[in-house]
Amino acid sequence: MLKDILTNIxxxxxxxxxxxxxFIYLLSAINRNTKQQIANRFGVKGxxxxxxxxxxxxxxxxxxxxxxxxxxxxQFRLIRIPTAENETLGYVHHTWRKQNIYQNMGNLFIRVAPIFGCCLTTLLLARSFIPEVYQSLIVSTQQSFGQIGWLMPSVNWLSLLIFLVIAANICIGxxxxxxxxxxxxxxxxWQAILFLVAVTIIISITPFSAGFFALLGHFTTIIVVISIFNLVISTLMNVIFRVI
Incomplete structure (x- = not known):
């Protein structure tokens, strides 16, 4: 039992x-550099x-x-026009009680939220513009790693092009x-780590353990696939803005 719990943790x-x-580190590094390339060639407003x-x-x-x-x-602004004095493109100013463990733990998830938000948005766009690809991805995540055989289905190329343009915009910004x-x-x-450890221990000793880890596996597979896609798009955009 102890070995299983440690493995699950x-x-x-x-x-x-x-x-x-x-993926957060890789995507941030690449797209920060891309935005700098854009600013150098087209100005900050680019x-x-x-x-x-x-x-x-x-x-x-x-x-x-x-x-x-x-x-x-x-205070918050989802988007703003940058100036020479203030190059901020958007902001969310928030406060919290440091004595509140839940609110303090939230800082980790608040700061990395854009990565998950952009991945989710890309996934929803795929569902709308290239549903065949989206459905193929979802089906593949319901298989074990040894069974996955994902092939590119037939798609509407205009829809695919629109999807790629929007996805590139999301990646860059x-x-x-x-x-x-x-x-x-x-x-x-550390609060988030302790919370995840505590939740894992509790779930590991309940009948829901198998279902939970199966769901976690599906979720992670989707995040990995979408993140790899975004990494490819981000790298391609970085190369394009380096050479134009």
């Missing part, structure tokens, strides 16, 4: 902390043209998760956590 922390943070949807999703993700964790939102995001996420890191 390692699995949960790896899938919910390790895997997402790997970031709005090529990434306005991503900026809105980014700030909306911060805002929604801040409200979920009971933070008081003082949304997948860029600031240094402040990374710094502030540390405030709730």
């Amino acid at each position: 390692g699995l949960v922390l790896g899938l919910l902390i390790g895997v997402p943070f790997l 970031q709005l043209v090529f990434g306005f949807l991503g900026i809105i999703v980014h700030e909306a993700s911060h805002l929604i998760v801040a409200l979920v964790f009971g933070h008081h939102v003082d 949304g997948f860029d956590l600031s240094s402040a995001d990374f710094e502030n996420s540390k405030q709730g890191f």
Whole structure:
């Protein structure tokens, strides 16, 4: 029993902390550089043209998760026109009670929320514009890793092109956590770890264990596939803006 619980803890922390943070780091690094390339060639406002949807999703993700964790939102702008004095593209100013474990733990999830928000938005866009691909992805996540045989289904190429353009805009503007995001996420890191460990222990000794970890596996597979897709798009956009 103890061995199973320790294995489950390692699995949960790896899938919910390790895997997402790997993609968070890679996507943030690439898209931060892309936005800098855009600013160098087209000015700071060029970031709005090529990434306005991503900026809105980014700030909306911060805002929604801040409200979920009971933070008081003082002021927010989902998008703004940057100036020479203030190059901020959007912001969410919020406060919380440091004595409140739940609110303090929320800082981790609030700061990394744009990554999950952008992934979810991309997934919903795929469902709307390329439903065949979306359905194939969902079916593949319901199989074990040894059974997965995902093939590219036939698609409407115009819909696919529209989807890729929107996805590129989201990648450029949304997948860029600031240094402040990374710094502030540390405030709730250990509380989140302890919370996940406690939840895993409780679930491991209940009849819901098998169903929970199956659901976790499906969720992680979707996040990994969408994150790899976004990583490819982000890298491609970075190369394009380096050479134009």
